Amino acid sequence: MRLVVIGVNHKTAPVALRERLALVGEDVNIALKQLQGFTDGSVIVSTCNRTEIYALVPQNLVPENAVAQDSIPQNSTSQVTESTAEVGSENTLSSNANLSSATISAHILKIKTWLADFKQLPLSEIDSYLYVHRDTHALTHWLRVAAGLDSMILGEPQILGQIKRSVHLAHDQKALSNQLGWIVDQVYAAAKRVRNETQVGAQAVSLSYAAAKLVTQIFDDLPSRTLLVVAAGEMNRLVATHIAGLGVGRVIICNRNPERAEALAAELRNPNRRVDVRPLQELPQLLAEADIVSSCSGSMDILIDKTMTLRALKSRRYQPMLMIDLAVPRDIDSTISRIDDVYLYSVDDLQHVIAGNIEQRRQAAVDAELLVSQLVVEMDRRFQVRQVGKDIQHYRARTQDQVEKLLHESIAKLQQDNTSPEDIITELSRRLTQTLTHAPSKLMRKAAREGDNELLDFVVSGLQDAHRGRR
Incomplete structure (x- = not known):
């Protein structure tokens, strides 16, 4: 997902600094346009209590050969990724993006430096007040903010409206990418569930x-x-x-x-x-x-x-x-x-x-925090299912290209008088088998070489089940 959050709020920075970092009016439009140059989408939320930048780190920052050694080649993992997304056994928000931690950290520093320069402040003066969240932690933070769990007045409803206005502004400035827009929709739906299914915002506190x-x-x-x-x-x-x-x-x-x-x-x-x-x-x-x-x-x-x-x-x-x-x-x-x-x-x-209402909200906040954790896991899995769907489409498209290439070659040979049709069909079958089994074979060899018996068993059993299903 490559989502990061960088900002300050009433908990981390005094009001004097929050005032200096505030992004309001035309500043927001200019800032969103500048952020487009080095993010894959951004939203700026700036209120009296917080200034936050929600952004997607660009995927194209990673060179083709910069994939981590323990990652699995994309061509070989479509089925595996689809299954593990349902299992949810690890933090898959960052694994699918193939961005190293160092690469993301470097880009976070770039956004911090941009913010300091934009507000004409030394980075050294504001850095200790800035908090940074990434991947599932960023998603959790965004949902907590939208649900009022991170507000000065616990459970207050105004922040969700402020976020919606910020998102509309990002959309108007063409700073809201499709992927970030999908994340925003998930946050809206999850925040609504938190407020509807818990009592965190049910009682008046002003x-x-x-x-x-x-x-x-x-x-x-x-x-x-x-x-x-x-x-x-x-x-x-x-x-x-x-x-x-x-x-x-x-x-x-x-x-x-x-x-x-x-x-x-x-x-x-x-x-x-x-x-x-x-x-x-x-x-x-x-x-x-x-x-x-x-x-x-x-x-x-x-x-x-x-x-x-x-x-x-x-x-x-x-x-x-x-x-x-x-x-x-x-x-x-x-x-x-x-x-x-x-x-x-x-x-x-x-x-x-x-x-009395504040105390009730505090008690309800315990249930709300638990629900937030569950909803983030659900959003993570939905994202991975959505993402792996694209991976599967790309994998199938590449495989189809290879099959069509082999088929055209075979048809061309059939048009030659000196070629046996049986030999051509036999050769086509052999080459198709090699094409379709190359990726899973490579994955099994990799798992065996690295001693990953769990992955090896998973791939082998999956392939066996697939063959049994065709009978």
Whole structure:
């Protein structure tokens, strides 16, 4: 497979270095085009927590005579490789490529050097922070990243979307080869299984995500619901974005600063959602219109008290309300939690929920890691079956060429008056037998010479079974 991963993340490098190594905007397009010159395909994943290069080392780096001494000639191993791919008794990701470890290491150094030069940094300054994975280890890393197992927030789902955007960009820049594209598809499918078959991403572990989960637990028919955002700071922006993303039909933003409120409104508006900006003074009147309230103002005073809430409930005919108070000091009177039909959650309440969810994710991560290991083995085997199919096609094509050459020679001899047809057919049979038995005979001699009794027995029994199958 020749897959390698080179990069840094939040575990290996401080944020100052990650910022300097980030590849964003037009840098990514330029980098992908340059990588095409010395890889067989590449994808660049660059987020606030990581910058990684996924690349295939070119097969043509290896001279024809540079195959390892213990490797088996390609012409002789098609059937053996097909069988061993099913057995999966060794790391076949690299064996099929016939690339020596030294050759791959040299190419990894080339990619590192390119990255340092591209970012105008000395390699000596960044090398100790870079991690490198190859073959099955690279595939395992990619799957762990896609499934959220390598994220700062365990199990977070956003990274898979970021990977997909990176892959689309690589495709647009023609940096995604067919083989790397096949690997990407396998990673997508495997990551989906990890998230569907384990609980690693089932629980909310951020305040904004937890708030959105509460909305789905309390309300249905979200297009008919109204979200009231009290203050347009960063925390409320995240909460509003998450909740609006669920399909809430209307958003009201109350804020002292109209410019900031309008900026948030511009982010949230779409053809299916009405977004209004209102002054904070209108909060008592607007409360009755809200099914969901998210408040994070930074004010030293209570903004929503019990009296205001009871009046709003009466106006709403006591339809349920969800109130989320993210402010410290609090924006919402804590005694409101005792009112029927009002669900009030403070920062501490959400943190408590998140703490339990993080522990559940950690426990689920054990199952997820085991599943990742199993899926990598399955992907490895599928790759080898796919690869050996190409090897078999090439082997059969070469054999067919030889057979056709012998057949044409025999036909030419038959057209000569002085040649016996029986002699020609006999000679053709002899030469065909030599052609078809040369490769397995060579393989058996090699196994016997090197004392590889297991391989020798495997080839002999396989050939005997093949002959029995023709009877």
